[in-house]
Amino acid sequence: MTRENAKRIFIAGRTGSGKSTLARSMFRGAGARVIVCDPKGDWQHERGFKAIVTAPGWPLALLRTLRTHWQKGFKIALVPPPDGGSPAQDLIETCKLLFKVQKPYHERQDDRQITLVMEEMSFSYRQGVVSPEAYAPVQSMIRMGRDWGVNMIGITQSPGTVNRDYRANCAEVYLFALGISDAKSVTDVKALIKDPALKSAYDTMPNYHYIRITDHSCDMLKTKK
Ligand SMILES: Nc1ncnc2c1ncn2[C@@H]1O[C@H](COP(=O)(O)OP(=O)(O)O)[C@@H](O)[C@H]1O
Numbered sequence: 406m407t408r409e410n411a412k413r414i415f416i417a418g419r420t421g422s423g424k425s426t427l428a429r430s431m432f433r434g435a436g437a438r439v440i441v442c443d444p445k446g447d448w449q450h451e452r453g454f455k456a457i458v459t460a461p462g463w464p465l466a467l468l469r470t471l472r473t474h475w476q477k478g479f480k481i482a483l484v485p486p487p488d489g490g491s492p493a494q495d496l497i498e499t500c501k502l503l504f505k506v507q508k509p510y511h512e513r514q515d516d517r518q519i520t521l522v523m524e525e526m527s528f529s530y531r532q533g534v535v536s537p538e539a540y541a542p543v544q545s546m547i548r549m550g551r552d553w554g555v556n557m558i559g560i561t562q563s564p565g566t567v568n569r570d571y572r573a574n575c576a577e578v579y580l581f582a583l584g585i586s587d588a589k590s591v592t593d594v595k596a597l598i599k600d601p602a603l604k605s606a607y608d609t610m611p612n613y614h615y616i617r618i619t620d621h622s623c624d625m626l627k628t629k630k
């Protein structure tokens with residue numbers, strides 16, 4: 406059986422720069438299998454998305470929804486309740502659940518991958534939010550998502566604050582313009598741009614433009630609405 410490798414992807418940029426538009430273009434079409442950890446509730450009204458509120462007992466609701474839609478695909482936004490919730494805890498529980506539902510993939514009895522989108526990842530996977538031990542399921546997914554058929558797309562306005570083990574060795578990094586207040590993040594991401602011409606172009610790059618970096622390429626592109 407040949408299977409395409411599941412990928413880990415990082416998308417950084419200021420509000421309105423086009424991050425979610427780009428993420429959406431990665432799973433357009435029928436049969437998508439997507440779960441978005443959506444702390445700000447941006448995705449729940451997107452076409453084809455079903456929202457699950459992460460109130461007590463929500464992992465069971467998610468499991469049921471996945472079972473119902475397992476054959477045809479699903480687009481689910483996990484949204485915290487309006488009076489609080491914990492993006493970190495939601496991400497941790499989601500990773501735990503993905504290790505359960507993707508067990509057949511790991512055992513080579515099923516080929517279907519899932520895409521986990523972590524919207525506003527600087528809230529959900531940042532040092533000091535929960536103990537390092539509590540993050541173990543997320544760390545495992547970062548290390549082993551490939552073998553479990555879980556693609557990960559991390560999205561943030563503040564790349565410097567996302568835990569380094571996610572950022573390191575992503576298959577693809579997409580850099581949109583960042584907010585000027587986040588000088589440390591700007592320095593961090595510019596270090597990833599190896600092409601000097603693109604590095605200087607990045608400083609004045611308008612919205613909807615981004616630099617795509619892989620192991621062997623670095624290009625400036627534009628989102629398609
Ligand atoms: N190439 C484009 N041309 C015009 N508008 C765009 C383009 N790409 C994205 N947009 C629009 O810009 C707005 C912000 O994009 P969005 O992807 O939501 O940004 P972000 O997620 O970074 O905040 C959205 O209304 C989106 O439809």
Ligand SMILES: [Mg+2]
Nearest residue numbers: 424425426447
């Ligand atoms: Mg967005």
